Amino acid sequence: MWKQYTFLLLLLGFRLIAVAQVDSLPIEKVYIHFDRPSYSFGDTCRYKAYVIAAPELSLSTVSGVLYVDWLDQDFNVIEQQRLKVTAGVAEGNFAFNHTPSGIYVARAYTRWMRNFDPAFFFKQAFDVAEDSSSHPSTSVSKNNAIHVSFHPEGGRSVQNIPTKLALRTANEFGEGIDVEADVVDESGQIISRLQTTNGGMVAIPYVPGNKKYWLKLPSGDRVAFPAADPEGVVMNINNADTDKLFISFSRSDDFERKDFTLIGFHEGRRCFTSDVILKKNLKQIVVSKRDLPSGIIQLSLFDEKGSLHCERFIFIDNTKKHHIQVAKRIQNDSISLDLKTLGPESNALPISLSASLQYDNPGLTGNTLNTLNTIFPYLLLIADCKTSIILSAERLNVESKQNNADIDLMMLAHDWRRTDWDSKTNKQSKPFKYRPEKGIAIQGTAKDAGSKKPISEGAITLVVDDRYYKGIYTGKTDSIGNFRIEDIDFGDSTVLVWQVQDNQGRTR
Known part of the structure; x- marks a missing residue:
């Protein structure tokens, strides 16, 4: 009897983007496609990572190394993986064998991405159970703390000028929660009642004046509305x-x-x-x-x-929608998928693809495949948000005034600022601290084999010569023999040949 599986196929038809000068390099985004939506203790997670260059959303050639940090529920790093990125794609695996059960978080980024807020790193949490039959049907228990943030449209409100004020209610983990609350004045009188929905969001018309207002939560706690500027400009x-x-x-x-x-x-x-x-x-x-x-x-x-x-x-969203027709064939314990790409007018199109597969067996885990946070909404929208949001690909595919208004409320009620830009130079106002890395860096201390004394002001040559990786890299030692060679391209189980010369040109 065949087991029931649900398949999610991820297909990318991106071009490669070339590397330019450092100050004009594109922003990078990372998306990881995992082989399963849930795991148990002892399972091995296999994944494929896509490093994307904006704004073209092309497979990036800017970075050659991807960092994947695996964190526990206290956000301590359990393991850091450094993966080789080839033409914007990397692959890796991780064994869930550190704790019997609990929360694991995968965090992925390139060194170039460290020039921006870490809130834009890729993050995915897994609730790992002790065995395959004990996955909880609900999320981890949370306390009752409610955090409220106010977002005046345009970033500011001005006295006596009508505007919109967005509110967001979230739990201690930053996840939006729906709350019913009262707007009260200085005397405690209820002015109106509001309900946050769609992940803890609501927008209300607002004309700030001299009076002060508070949001009274179900717990009885009150949160003051933001103060308005006495003069200025408002954008709606x-x-x-x-x-x-x-x-x-x-x-x-x-x-x-x-x-x-x-x-x-x-x-x-x-x-x-x-x-x-x-x-x-x-x-x-x-x-x-x-x-x-x-x-x-x-x-x-x-x-x-x-x-x-x-x-x-x-x-x-001006993207031209492409659709994938998938035909599944099962024969002799193997499954074959026939794919056909269709353009916006349902005409067959040839396209270059990079594919990865995620499967789910509801009969074993009791979970259904999580269709949220797929690559399409993630790259277009979710990757640029500092706070937690949920948006399905199906939601982006629907064009309607109501859907546009719902997504615009999401834009109002969250923090999207990636960096500060100079209006005159059109460049980031702060200099870049981290340059992209094309390969692994090796650092150490060169010492004489006999005397064990450091070789100061010397020259180091590194030769990589195996079946798949070849290259010659050079570096210098400082006054105490320390050296660092960057952007080395090699894989696992590679033999490295070192040669060191002192400051007199003698090989040591």
């Missing part, structure tokens, strides 16, 4: 339409500055610019979404001196 966006983006600006009467520039950044590159002259208190501009790239766009409003006044993140 309507992203519900499927074809157009409506951006409006309002300023207070006594605010002197009137000339601004609205700049859109996509994956660290400027993609949109518009002059905004606020001669009156209100101005609206309309932008065609077809003129914007797909993904997250950071809209920033600068004055003539380069000072930032408003900032808003939006999501645009």
